[in-house]
Amino acid sequence: MSITQNLTNIKSQLPEGVTLVAVSKTKPISDLMEAYNAGQRIFGENYVQELVDKHEQMPKDIEWHFIGHLQSRKAKLIAPFVSLIHGVDSLKLLEEINKQAQKNNRIVDCLLQVHIAEEESKFGLNEQELDEILKQVQNDNENFKNIRIVGLMGMATFTDNLNQIEKEFKQLKTIFDKYKQIDTMNIKLQSLSMGMSGDYQLAISCGSTMVRIGSSIFGNRSPLTPKGGN
Numbered sequence: 001m002s003i004t005q006n007l008t009n010i011k012s013q014l015p016e017g018v019t020l021v022a023v024s025k026t027k028p029i030s031d032l033m034e035a036y037n038a039g040q041r042i043f044g045e046n047y048v049q050e051l052v053d054k055h056e057q058m059p060k061d062i063e064w065h066f067i068g069h070l071q072s073r074k075a076k077l078i079a080p081f082v083s084l085i086h087g088v089d090s091l092k093l094l095e096e097i098n099k100q101a102q103k104n105n106r107i108v109d110c111l112l113q114v115h116i117a118e119e120e121s122k123f124g125l126n127e128q129e130l131d132e133i134l135k136q137v138q139n140d141n142e143n144f145k146n147i148r149i150v151g152l153m154g155m156a157t158f159t160d161n162l163n164q165i166e167k168e169f170k171q172l173k174t175i176f177d178k179y180k181q182i183d184t185m186n187i188k189l190q191s192l193s194m195g196m197s198g199d200y201q202l203a204i205s206c207g208s209t210m211v212r213i214g215s216s217i218f219g220n221r222s223p224l225t226p227k228g229g230n
């Protein structure tokens with residue numbers, strides 16, 4: 001199946017209101033251009049330098065999402081153009097994104113990453129940390145004028161156990177619903193980014209509004225390529 005066929009096939013399964021982020025990490029420009037020519041305009045990348053390079057080389061009407069783990073010192077490289085940063089998981093990073101967005105005279109949309117998987121991982125906030133960040137940004141909104149928190153993002157445990165994955169997605173949806181009523185200058189949770197190639201249908205049935213799909217569109221990546229990255 002071609003990239004175009006894969007895209008058509010996936011898009012036909014997405015209900016209205018669910019956004020498709022085509023995850024193109026490690027894939028060559030020619031693959032991205034095939035998706036672009038098939039109408040795809042939202043691309044997700046995990047590595048800062050790769051994102052910067054692809055942004056330079058590709059058409060300017062693309063919305064670029066950063067979906068990896070962002071190191072604070074690299075925020076300045078993507079602040080001039082990034083549309084959405086999915087994996088924000090500290091106040092320090094949020095402050096840095098705000099600072100860099102301000103320098104570029106932009107407002108950068110962010111999702112806060114919540115840790116829902118069973119696996120130990122450095123990334124993602126627990127519910128209490130999430131609560132604290134949301135309160136901090138509400139109380140101190142003068143200092144966060146150049147970011148907007150527009151939703152949450154999460155990754156389920158890497159397992160074949162669909163019950164486990166479903167439980168984690170539902171948990172994130174519950175957290176999302178709990179904070180959905182906040183409506184301030186720079187916090188309004190509208191997007192719930194969950195679901196990848198292996199579990200996006202399940203994620204949608206649990207309330208996802210944004211799926212991040214890579215290998216089902218572009219084919220498998222080299223097994224040597226790290227999963228996370230920056």
Ligand SMILES: *Cc1c(COP(=O)(O)O)cnc(C)c1O
Pocket residue numbers: 023025046067068155195196197198212213214215216227228
């Ligand atoms: C690589 C990646 C994806 C896409 O994974 P696939 O299984 O290839 O669809 C989605 N989200 C994040 C955060 C990723 O790193």
